[in-house]
Amino acid sequence: MKIYEIKASRALAPSGLPEYDYSLNPYVGCLHGCLYCYAMDFTKGPPAAAWGQVVYVKINLLELLRREVAKAKPGIVGLSTITDPYQPPEARYKLSRGAVEILAQAGFHVSIQTKSGLVVRDLDVLTRHRDAVDVGFTITTMRDKARILEPLAAHPLARARAAAKLAAAGVKVWIFLGPVVPGFNDDPQDIAEVVKFAGEIGAELVYDRYRPKPRADAHLAARYRRVEPTPRWWSRVKKTIEEICAREGVRCRDVEEEWREARRRG
Ligand code: SF4
Numbered sequence: 001m002k003i004y005e006i007k008a009s010r011a012l013a014p015s016g017l018p019e020y021d022y023s024l025n026p027y028v029g030c031l032h033g034c035l036y037c038y039a040m041d042f043t044k045g046p047p048a049a050a051w052g053q054v055v056y057v058k059i060n061l062l063e064l065l066r067r068e069v070a071k072a073k074p075g076i077v078g079l080s081t082i083t084d085p086y087q088p089p090e091a092r093y094k095l096s097r098g099a100v101e102i103l104a105q106a107g108f109h110v111s112i113q114t115k116s117g118l119v120v121r122d123l124d125v126l127t128r129h130r131d132a133v134d135v136g137f138t139i140t141t142m143r144d145k146a147r148i149l150e151p152l153a154a155h156p157l158a159r160a161r162a163a164a165k166l167a168a169a170g171v172k173v174w175i176f177l178g179p180v181v182p183g184f185n186d187d188p189q190d191i192a193e194v195v196k197f198a199g200e201i202g203a204e205l206v207y208d209r210y211r212p213k214p215r216a217d218a219h220l221a222a223r224y225r226r227v228e229p230t231p232r233w234w235s236r237v238k239k240t241i242e243e244i245c246a247r248e249g250v251r252c253r254d255v256e257e258e259w260r261e262a263r264r265r266g
Pocket of ligand 1: 031032033037039082083115153
């Protein structure tokens with residue numbers, strides 16, 4: 001594992017995702033090293049070439065962000081879109097913690113997504129700004145097999161404990177069931193466990209299928225197996241997810257459907 005400090009030229013970037021106005025990525029690369037991670041297709045240099053083994057830390061991020069928020073129009077910031085904001089280096093650098101504080105104070109909304117329990121460290125900041133933040137925990141399965149595709153991320157039960165703690169403290173929490181990978185986490189029982197957990201903590205479930213990207217697909221094929229998410233497969237699994245959510249009384253949203261809707265609206 002190699003960690004390098006770099007100086008970035010900007011902190012906030014316009015987001016390509018319709019649900020965010022800006023993206024903020026304090027790190028380049030991700031030491032969680034998920035085998036299916038599409039971020040490797042949007043990352044350059046050593047962190048992409050040795051996915052999960054090299055990360056760059058933007059040590060001047062908070063300085064840049066303080067300057068940028070004074071000029072930028074407040075909006076929704078995705079923290080993060082191509083890295084995990086609470087991956088191991090965050091314990092030392094506290095960039096995500098600092099960014100949430102700066103953004104919330106400047107009138108931005110911060111939407112965090114993580115696979116780490118470290119976010120609980122920032123419970124003080126998150127509760128202080130609870131109207132300006134939401135926290136998504138990715139849980140692809142509640143089972144030990146998560147390690148196969150997410151080798152260095154926290155165990156899903158540790159993520160679940162962190163999610164429950166934040167929800168109990170009044171922070172808006174959502175559970176991301178994604179990506180759903182054919183033959184890995186598409187079994188109805190598997191899905192039901194994640195949905196039930198979301199219901200237990202009063203969280204909404206957001207779900208998405210595995211969408212192949214060239215680098216991620218090759219990475220997954222080399223280290224796990226080649227997967228084929230056909231439209232027929234997804235239509236069946238999507239129906240299963242929706243049925244389980246309806247049965248358990250959990251509000252659920254399909255990311256892709258929302259993107260399509262947002263594009264239609266322009
Ligand atoms: S935690 Fe997220 S950003 Fe990090 S490797 Fe896994 S999918 Fe990619």
